[in-house]
Amino acid sequence: MIETPRLILRPWRDHDRAVFAAMGADAEVMQHLGPPVDRAGSDAIVDRLIAIQAVLGHTFWAVERRDTGAFIGFCGLKMAPLGIAGLSGFPEIGWRLARNAWGQGFASEAARASLDWGWSRGFARIVAMTVPANTRSQAVMQRIGMQRRPDLDFDHPLLAADSPLRPHIATEISR
Template sequence: MSFRLETERLVLREWQETDSAAFHAMCNDPRVMQFLGPAMSHQDIDAALDRQRGFQRDHGYCFWAMERRGDGAFLGFCGIKPGREGTPLQGHAEIGWRLAHHAWGKGYAKEAAQACLDWGFGEFRIGDIRAMTVPGNVRSWGLMERLGMERQTELDFDHPALAPGDPLRPHIVYRKLAQQ
């Protein structure tokens, strides 16, 4: 049985081969990638999708593809996955999202992220869900705060995949506990 989580306006679902082109376009939009790093090649996209499929297979959750209900338009992704190794998220669930520019400012990220938090705390009984971003990504950490997540300054870190001096290397961490 494949995963499907629906909200009033959205569907979060497992990745399909047909998502690759829209995902590639999103990950090559400089506005979307401003705080995330360089554009992604087709090989990078394939590897990212394979990782998400692996998380879904092995853990029962991942950063799911997000589409608009009604017309099925690809909007981006949102979901929960195992926290990245070598970071303060390792050993914890990590929530994350990325939306195509045309989907910004419509409340989709909050709607999807709230559904994912509710699902993670309820269905999977996860006790601690974390998120990370760079300090300059005000839209992302602002959403974390609107979701009731709290900044964990003691967990801030330099991302191990980025070189010293890279302006995207410093990361801040937010957390929400199930009972919050």
């Protein structure tokens, strides 16, 4: 679907589920996302992403390496969650990679390709969000040209008031 020199971003396949579930069970991968997820929870995430693709024509797509065909995570665009002032109603870029794919530039490569796809579809503004402690994702956001928007920072409405993951920072990029 989207090809880069080293990656393919594509619709989800059933055989992605086991590797994605292993990612969701990895406490280090989930450190800034929430508690590790069991197989049923992981499959539910994949089901939601497939449903988003069916409705919108885009989602956080499966990412595989071109050289090995290995599934390494997801990246893409979906609509930002409802109820977040300044972000809701705009496409959100996001990524999650398996730990063995970290530090190799895959997230930035996939994110740039996702932005290009979004621009080619007429999106004028794309947003991203993460927790303040997630410096790796913030570095990717900076590398792909996103700008920090402290005025749009928020407490995630789906997380408990005492959750250390509730505070989120916001970034954006315009075409």
